[in-house]
Amino acid sequence: MTTVTVSHGSDFFGVDVFDATALRELAQYLPGLLPAAEHSPLTDLLNTAGTGEQHIDATQANALAALLHRASTTRGLKKQHSALAARLGIAAATAARTGQPWTWTTQTEGDQL
Numbered sequence: 001m002t003t004v005t006v007s008h009g010s011d012f013f014g015v016d017v018f019d020a021t022a023l024r025e026l027a028q029y030l031p032g033l034l035p036a037a038e039h040s041p042l043t044d045l046l047n048t049a050g051t052g053e054q055h056i057d058a059t060q061a062n063a064l065a066a067l068l069h070r071a072s073t074t075r076g077l078k079k080q081h082s083a084l085a086a087r088l089g090i091a092a093a094t095a096a097r098t099g100q101p102w103t104w105t106t107q108t109e110g111d112q113l
Contacts (some may be wrong), residue, residue: 001049007085007103008094016087020050020106026071026081033074034067042067045104054104062096065089 002020009016027046037106040067042064045054068089072082095102 001109003107004049005105005107006088006091007105008091008098008100010090017107018049018088018090020085021048022080022084026084029077029081030067030071033071040069049104050106050108052106055096056102056104057094058096058099058101061092061102062100063101065092065096082085084109 004023005088006018006019008014011017017077023046027043027049030046031044032081033039036044045056045064048054066089071077072085072089074082077085089095092102
């Protein structure tokens with residue numbers, strides 16, 4: 001299984017860990033929830049989840065946080081995907097607020113910690 005560790009998360013160490021497949025699944029719902037002109041940066045990020053390390057600057061993290069918040073509060077999105085979008089949005093907003101890059105690090109089962 002491939003997971004993505006996202007900085008500025010809610011656990012004791014300040015990270016969140018997500019299944020890469022769940023992140024890519026969330027991307028499939030966004031075109032129906034957000035305007036076509038806006039969702040591309042977020043869907044691109046989610047679609048590449050688990051393929052390598054990502055560094056999103058604070059300005060971009062702020063924009064993604066707004067999109068994730070809008071998606072998480074949209075009616076019709078399944079609860080599991082809404083919760084995922086909300087957690088990602090909080091992490092992105094925290095990175096933006098602190099002026100730090102929002103990082104995504106990939107871990108594949110069997111890799112050394």
